Structures are given as structure tokens and as C-alpha cells.
Amino acid sequence: MKIFLTGASGVMGRSSIDALHRAGHDVVGLARTPDSASRLAALGVEPCLGDVYDRAAMTAGMQGCDAVANLATKVPIGAQALRPGSLKAIDRIRLHGSKVVTEAARRAGVGRLVQQSLSFIYADHGDEWVDERCPVDVTRATEPVVVAEDNVRALADEGGVPVSLRFGLITGDDPNTAWLFRRAAAGRSIGLGEAESWMHVIHPDDVGTAVVHALTAPAGVYNVGAEPVLRRSYVDTIAAAAGRTKGGHFLPPWILRLGAEKLEILVRSQRVSSQLFSDRTGWHPIRPTLSPDWFDDLVPA
Ligand SMILES: NC(=O)c1ccc[n+]([C@@H]2O[C@H](COP(=O)([O-])OP(=O)(O)OC[C@H]3O[C@@H](n4cnc5c(N)ncnc54)[C@H](OP(=O)(O)O)[C@@H]3O)[C@@H](O)[C@H]2O)c1
Incomplete structure (x- = not known):
């Protein structure tokens, strides 16, 4: 198949290019600059110059494609x-971007659209398991994620197959984890929220394999991640990989007031199950359980 990717140069995009190529697919990648286009071409990707607001460029680039994966994002790192x-x-x-991408796919006659989404949108469920039937908690921070899922769902009205992947927190060799890793190595705290609450995480490599499996998924929303992990264990695993030996890695609770809704979504207890996606597509994470080797690429040689 031929797949059109937005966000091709990002963490999710690079992982998807790798996995799609390994699965024998061709990739067209949206690139915002000529430099980015050259880097994609060097990876064997056919570049398409434009951004997610450029409907004409994307419609042209999507011609002849069998599916679109909308992975564009702009995540602020750390204190930013x-x-x-x-x-x-x-x-x-x-x-807005998700609407334009959906419209471009419709105009280009592409029937399948994979939208990256986030499991952070679920309400806090304490120790209960969270599946796709569980309620989301819509706040100022989560509403745009929910709207993006709705925007791509519109493709189903015309017989298309919209698939939203609710990923856990990307954890591995990526800019956000690298920021936490540097803080931990410097002896600073990195934990937010309750130590005994649950987190949903995913290794970057498994984002790409999930995008490949989404090409055969029935329309719908799916949770995608590794086994949920207790926040204490997430923090301790990063701190230990960064060379810390003593505990006390959690920030004081008053910090949460500084970030209000922006930080609130990071501390919800979410014991998320990805069983539905596995059942429907045969996907299983290559990295099913958080472990110190997830951070191997961050440890200085
Ligand atoms: N589920 C999660 O936990 C999750 C999800 C996504 C990202 N993240 C994290 O966020 C951090 C930053 O991610 P990142 O390094 O991938 O960078 P990023 O800055 O979030 O960019 C991601 C991709 O989107 C593209 N993009 C941004 N704005 C665009 C626009 N207007 N039109 C078209 N494409 C656009 C970028 O292209 P350019 O190269 O041109 O900027 C890049 O390819 C990482 O730590 C990552 O793990 C986490």
C-alpha cells in the first residue's frame, strides 16, 4: 500500500516510516521545508511540500494513496x-489541521484515515481498568484531542474508515523523555501526581507498528500502549536509568496549581487496556513492559 504521513519528521512519523517500510509499504511524507523534504527523501520517502493547513498540497500528495496517517503535532517540551x-x-x-487533512483525504479519494490521539483524555479511573467504552473527561486541555477524533470520524459518513489511536505517553528516545532523563540525572525531581496512580505508556518503536496495524483495523477508536505502570515505577525506572540511587523523585503537589489544566491531564490515574486493538488487528507491542532498556539510547556511552 501507499501511505501518506503528516508529521513524518517527528517521533511518531519516523517510527511509522520505519515500520511501514519494513511491512513493504511505500510512504509519502508531508514536509514543511525543503530541508525536511531532503531528509525524508534520504529515508526513501517521497516528500510532499506543505503543511497541515495546505489542503491543495495535501490533496495532490495524497493522489494514489491507500491511507493517510495524520501524525502532525507540536508538543511543548518540559517547562515550556x-x-x-x-x-x-x-x-x-x-x-483545524485535522479537519483540513480529512477534507484533503476526501477530495483525493483516500478511504482510510488514521488519526493520532491520546489516552490522556480518559477521566481518572483510579485502579479500575480503562477501555474504549470509558468516559473521557473534557477540559480546556483535552477538548482539542476529542474534536480531532470527531473531525476524522466525519470520513465514515462517506463510507471511509476513520481510525483514531489513543496512544499512551511516548517514553524512550524522544525529546520529552530526554528532558526528564536529564533532570533525573541532575538529581532533580521528575514525578508529578500520586505515586500509586496508573500511567499508560508506549515505546516509540510501537507507535510505528500500531500505525501499520491500523491499516487493517475496523473504523473506531483504540487504546494503544504497553502494560500500564504505576507512576512510582515510571519515575523510579527513569531515575535509576539516569544513575540515581535514592528515592524522593516526586515534585510537591502545589506545582500542579501552576499548570492547572495543562498539568492535570498528566496526573490522571489511567490503567488503560489496549486489548481491543490487539483483538481486532493482531497488534502486540514489541516493548510490552516498561523497563530500564527503554532508556538505553539516552544513556551516554
Ligand atoms: N502520545 C504522546 O505521548 C506523544 C504524542 C506526540 C508527541 N509526543 C512527544 O512530544 C515530543 C515532541 O515530539 P516531536 O519531536 O515529534 O516534535 P513535534 O514538534 O511535536 O512535531 C511532530 C511532527 O509534526 C510536524 N508538524 C508540526 N507542525 C506542523 C504543521 N503545522 N503542519 C505539518 N506538520 C507539522 C513536525 O514537522 P516539523 O519537523 O516541520 O516541525 C513533526 O514532523 C516528543 O517527546 C514526543 O515523544 C508525545
């Missing part, structure tokens, strides 16, 4: 997330 307006770019990509 607390700055005023830090979510403006990502919100626009979710609220």
Missing part, C-alpha cells in the same frame, strides 16, 4: 509547556 500560549500551535493542529 507552562508558558502562556504553549498549547496554541498543537490545539490549532488538532482543531
Whole structure:
């Protein structure tokens, strides 16, 4: 198959290019600059110059494609997330970009659209398991994610197959984890929220394999991640990989007031099951359980 990717140069995009090529698919990648286009071409990807607001460029690039994966995003890293307006770019990509991508796919006659989404949108469920039937908790921070899922769902009205993948927190060799890793190595705290609450995580490599499996998934929303992990274990595993030996890696609870809704979504207890996606597509994570080797590429040689 031939797959059109937005966000091709990002963490999710690079993993998807790798996995799609390994599965024998051809990839067309949206690139915002000529430099980015050259880097994609060097990876064997056919570049398409434009951004997620450029419907004409994307419609042209999607011609002859069998599916689109919309992976474009603009995630603020670390303390940048607390700055005023830090979510403006990502919100626009979710609220408006997803609409333009859907419209381009429709015009190009592409019937399948995979949208990257987030399991952070679920309400706090304590120790209960969370599946796709569980309620989401819509706040100022999560609403754009929910709207993006709705925007791509519109493709089903015309017989298309929209698939939203609710990924856990990407954890591995990526800029956000690298930021946490550097903090931990410097002896600073990295944990937010309750130590005994649950997190849903995914290794970057498994994002790409999930995108490949989404090409055969029935329309719907799916949770996608490794086994949920207790926050204490997530924090301790990163801290240990960064060379810390003593505990005390959690930030004081008053910090949460600084970030309000931006940080609240990071501390919900979410024991998320990805069973439905496995049952329907045969996907299983290559990295099913968080372990210190997830951070091998961050450890200086
Ligand atoms: N589920 C999760 O936990 C999750 C999901 C996504 C990202 N993240 C994290 O966020 C951090 C940053 O991610 P990242 O390094 O992939 O970078 P990023 O800055 O979030 O960008 C992701 C991709 O989207 C593209 N993009 C941004 N704005 C665009 C636009 N207007 N039109 C078209 N494409 C656009 C970028 O292209 P350019 O190269 O041109 O900027 C890039 O290819 C990482 O730590 C990652 O793990 C986490």
C-alpha cells in the first residue's frame, strides 16, 4: 500500500516510516521545508511540500494513496509547556489541521484515515481498568484531542474508515523523555501526581507498528500502549536509568496549581487496556513492559 504521513519528521512519523517500510509499504511524507523534504527523501520517502493547513498540497500528495496517517503535532517540551500560549500551535493542529487533512483525504479519494490521539483524555479511573467504552473527561486541555477524533470520524459518513489511536505517553528516545532523563540525572525531581496512580505508556518503536496495524483495523477508536505502570515505577525506572540511587523523585503537589489544566491531564490515574486493538488487528507491542532498556539510547556511552 501507499501511505501518506503528516508529521513524518517527528517521533511518531519516523517510527511509522520505519515500520511501514519494513511491512513493504511505500510512504509519502508531508514536509514543511525543503530541508525536511531532503531528509525524508534520504529515508526513501517521497516528500510532499506543505503543511497541515495546505489542503491543495495535501490533496495532490495524497493522489494514489491507500491511507493517510495524520501524525502532525507540536508538543511543548518540559517547562515550556507552562508558558502562556504553549498549547496554541498543537490545539490549532488538532482543531483545524485535522479537519483540513480529512477534507484533503476526501477530495483525493483516500478511504482510510488514521488519526493520532491520546489516552490522556480518559477521566481518572483510579485502579479500575480503562477501555474504549470509558468516559473521557473534557477540559480546556483535552477538548482539542476529542474534536480531532470527531473531525476524522466525519470520513465514515462517506463510507471511509476513520481510525483514531489513543496512544499512551511516548517514553524512550524522544525529546520529552530526554528532558526528564536529564533532570533525573541532575538529581532533580521528575514525578508529578500520586505515586500509586496508573500511567499508560508506549515505546516509540510501537507507535510505528500500531500505525501499520491500523491499516487493517475496523473504523473506531483504540487504546494503544504497553502494560500500564504505576507512576512510582515510571519515575523510579527513569531515575535509576539516569544513575540515581535514592528515592524522593516526586515534585510537591502545589506545582500542579501552576499548570492547572495543562498539568492535570498528566496526573490522571489511567490503567488503560489496549486489548481491543490487539483483538481486532493482531497488534502486540514489541516493548510490552516498561523497563530500564527503554532508556538505553539516552544513556551516554
Ligand atoms: N502520545 C504522546 O505521548 C506523544 C504524542 C506526540 C508527541 N509526543 C512527544 O512530544 C515530543 C515532541 O515530539 P516531536 O519531536 O515529534 O516534535 P513535534 O514538534 O511535536 O512535531 C511532530 C511532527 O509534526 C510536524 N508538524 C508540526 N507542525 C506542523 C504543521 N503545522 N503542519 C505539518 N506538520 C507539522 C513536525 O514537522 P516539523 O519537523 O516541520 O516541525 C513533526 O514532523 C516528543 O517527546 C514526543 O515523544 C508525545
